[in-house]
Amino acid sequence: MSEKFITNEVEKDGKFNRQSNRFTTPFGIEEGQLPVEAGRYRLIWSPACPWAHRSVIVISLLGLSDAISLGTLDPIRPDVGRTDWAFTLDENEEDPVLKIRYLSEAYLKADPEYSGRFTVPSVVDLTTGKVVNNDYFNLTRYWEVEWRKYHKPGAPDLYPVELRNEIDELNDILFHEINNGVYKAGFARSQEAYEEAYALVFNRLDWLEERLSHSRYLFGDKITESDVRLYVTLVRFDIAYYNGFLLNRSRISEFPNLWGYVRDLYSQPGFGDTTDFDAIKKHYHLCAVSNNPFGLLPKGPDLSGWNTPHGRDKILFQ
Ligand SMILES: N[C@@H](CCC(=O)N[C@@H](CS)C(=O)NCC(=O)O)C(=O)O
Structure with missing residues (x-):
């Protein structure tokens, strides 16, 4: 993210x-909502x-x-004089379905006046080529x-009705103190703002460490929506946030329960097989942090620990 973006939101x-999201029409069956139709949308x-x-x-x-296709952007931003994302990983450097080279094309097709950042995730309606939800x-x-x-037969219920209030409540905390908490530290532009965010993140990590000492996942022995939200930040922490965002009190690998928990999730289909450490490292260190003027890519950390046994399936939690 460029300085321009950072100063706009400081x-x-x-x-x-x-910034708030521009495209927020929900999916649903009511008038004006986005119709739920297999094959109609591409998630970028x-x-x-x-x-x-x-x-x-x-x-x-x-x-x-099979119902929602995926378009994948290069973790390294293109050098085009604006903050954008590019389909440089694809043949001919264009998305094979949308036939566009940059994410901005789908945003500007939806709203030629759009002046925010071009962000992922974005859902594009294939009938129009426009972003309909970000x-x-x-x-x-x-x-x-x-x-x-x-959903596939036997799909997990990640948002069970009886837990929705508690999940929503925890998701809110996770958003402010963990998911976005790390950005508050990394994008702070004053010592006070940085230290406040640092304390927010580590206090909450300490709290989560304790919670996960007596529960395999955040809500017992079944994975929920909240686990997905916590996972995406934990899995990036040691490789990106610890040094890139100056969150260097402790690594996740130094918290016994959080480290076992994140490896437990990483070992399961849907988590580890969608985690790309190389892309994470390149994007954060080369394109997101502002303290790397010579574009040096950190060599570590050693990733071999990720596949070591976590043992959390054998622990009897009270
Ligand atoms: N849509 C949200 C969150 C999504 C988001 O920030 N995605 C990042 C990548 S992790 C992005 O696409 N950033 C584009 C940019 O900064 O130009 C936002 O606008 O802040």
Whole structure:
């Protein structure tokens, strides 16, 4: 993210204040909502991005991959004089379905006056080629609830009715203190704002460490929406946030329960197989942080620990 973007979203006291989403029409059956139709939408993501990653994990866990196609952007931003994302990983450097080279094309087709950042995840309607939703906060819940008729048989219920209030409450905390908390530290432009965010993140990690000492997942022995949200930040922490965002009190690998928990999820289909450490490292260190003027890519950390046994399936939690 460029300095231009950062200063646009920084308050007077140096605090990072994220832009709101432009395309928020929900999926549903009511007039004016986005119709739920298999084959109609393409989700544009970059494996670098935690907000997009969580949609991809949910789509994979629910077996929606045949209903919603995926377009993948290069984690390295193009050098085009604006902050954009490019389909440089694809043949001819264009998305094979949308036939566009940059994400901005789908945004500007939807709204020629659009002046925000071009962000992932974005859902593009294939009938028009326009972005119709970039509401990263709610997208996973649409896949879970509104897209139920296309779930695979035996798909997990990531948002069970009886837990919804508690899940929503925890998701809110996770958003402010973990998912966006790390950005508040990394994009702070004053010492006070940075230290406040640092404390927010590590206090909450300490709290989560304790919670996961007596529960395999955040809500017992079944994975929920909240686990997906926590995973995407934990899996990026040691490789990107610890040094890139100056969150260097402790690594996740130094918290016994969080480290076992994140490896437990990483070992399962939908999580590890959608996690691309190389893309994460490149994007954050070369394109997101502002303290790397010579474009040096950190060599570490050693990733061999990710595949070591986590043992959390054998622990008896009270
Ligand atoms: N849509 C949200 C969250 C999604 C988001 O920030 N995605 C990042 C990647 S992790 C992105 O696409 N950034 C584009 C940019 O900064 O230009 C926002 O606008 O802040």
